[in-house]
Amino acid sequence: MKHLNKTILDVIGNTPIIKINKLAKHVSSDIYVKLEFMNPGGSIKDRLGYVMCKKAVERGQLKPGGIIIEATSGNTGVGISMFAAIHGYKAVFVMADKQSQEKINNLKAFGAEVITCPTNVAPEDPRSYYSVAALMAKEIPNSVFMNQYDNKDNFACHYEWTGPEIFEQTRGEFDVYCAGVGTGGTISGTGTYLKEKIKGLKVVGVDIEGSILAHYHKTKEVIEGHGYVLEGIGEDFLPDNVKFDVIDEFVMVKDEESFQMTRRMLKEEGIYAGGSCGAALLGAIRYAETLKTPKRILTVLPDSGNRYAGRIYNDQWMREKGYQVNTDTKTQDLIQKILKNAGVKL
Numbered sequence: 001m002k003h004l005n006k007t008i009l010d011v012i013g014n015t016p017i018i019k020i021n022k023l024a025k026h027v028s029s030d031i032y033v034k035l036e037f038m039n040p041g042g043s044i045k046d047r048l049g050y051v052m053c054k055k056a057v058e059r060g061q062l063k064p065g066g067i068i069i070e071a072t073s074g075n076t077g078v079g080i081s082m083f084a085a086i087h088g089y090k091a092v093f094v095m096a097d098k099q100s101q102e103k104i105n106n107l108k109a110f111g112a113e114v115i116t117c118p119t120n121v122a123p124e125d126p127r128s129y130y131s132v133a134a135l136m137a138k139e140i141p142n143s144v145f146m147n148q149y150d151n152k153d154n155f156a157c158h159y160e161w162t163g164p165e166i167f168e169q170t171r172g173e174f175d176v177y178c179a180g181v182g183t184g185g186t187i188s189g190t191g192t193y194l195k196e197k198i199k200g201l202k203v204v205g206v207d208i209e210g211s212i213l214a215h216y217h218k219t220k221e222v223i224e225g226h227g228y229v230l231e232g233i234g235e236d237f238l239p240d241n242v243k244f245d246v247i248d249e250f251v252m253v254k255d256e257e258s259f260q261m262t263r264r265m266l267k268e269e270g271i272y273a274g275g276s277c278g279a280a281l282l283g284a285i286r287y288a289e290t291l292k293t294p295k296r297i298l299t300v301l302p303d304s305g306n307r308y309a310g311r312i313y314n315d316q317w318m319r320e321k322g323y324q325v326n327t328d329t330k331t332q333d334l335i336q337k338i339l340k341n342a343g344v345k346l
């Protein structure tokens with residue numbers, strides 16, 4: 001059995017790429033998606049957690065019995081937790097309180113400590129999740145703050161791993177690389193590598209209304225961000241890992257339309273993905289709609305839908321947020337009629 005993988009960490013990566021069919025029927029370009037939710041921990045951040053921890057161990061920063069600290073919207077926490085479980089580290093995660101309960105529960109299930117902080121405070125506020133994470137790192141002995149926003153290993157993870165993997169899988173046969181931007185690691189690392197390999201490749205970022213990233217890219221002006229519901233992409237500050245010169249242009253999306261696309265992706269393509277995946281796909285489709293000649297567009301779907309079962313995929317939550325829910329009552333009406341006619345009371 002020596003040929004088998006040794007741990008869960010060995011099966012991170014090598015995620016499949018598939019074509020989008022129905023949802024891209026109205027554009028002449030082809031849209032492909034890389035299913036990063038097929039990583040064992042359910043997101044692209046499995047790669048990041050693994051790489052940041054491994055490099056911290058190699059550099060001697062993370063020592064036996066050490067405590068890993070991270071500010072996370074949840075997914076990076078899972079990636080780190082898998083590494084921590086295998087190698088025996090404790091983890092402390094600091095999250096904004098807008099993150100789904102599923103994400104918080106997942107991290108606690110790994111045995112991590114989770115601190116939730118108010119979402120709608122400025123990044124420099126001592127209560128913000130960035131500030132609290134930095135405070136923990138300063139005060140907890142033998143701890144390492146991974147800081148995915150500014151940690152160079154984030155860029156390196158995607159430059160050295162995700163980028164080459166995509167190039168190998170596609171043989172470089174595509175014209176546009178499109179990704180949502182949060183810490184910026186994915187688009188910057190992967191985009192830099194792919195631009196070195198594919199002549200004329202365009203890199204398109206997807207940003208969410210309320211975030212400051214696309215506006216900064218266009219104007220070099222730092223504005224104040226305002227709240228949005230979508231988890232994973234957009235920022236209210238400029239992380240070091242967003243390499244603005246690698247990104248050719250941004251496409252903007254909004255909360256509700258991203259969630260509707262996420263739900264349609266499941267109903268029409270059978271892809272159970274998270275909200276930032278709907279945003280990324282919507283961004284790719286929107287970009288395709290502007291093209292005069294057909295192109296091959298590849299986008300990344302960062303995480304799994306099961307983290308959002310109680311939110312995006314929950315009609316009640318959607319209605320409470322004021323979002324439209326289209327329910328097809330025809331089959332339900334038929335079922336009720338059959339049961340009634342047969343006198344079956346359930």
Ligand SMILES: Cc1ncc(COP(=O)(O)O)c(C=O)c1O
Nearest residue numbers: 181182183184185186232276302
């Ligand atoms: C669900 C989700 N989508 C997208 C992203 C953005 O990726 P990156 O941080 O590499 O820019 C993140 C990052 O936290 C995420 O959690």
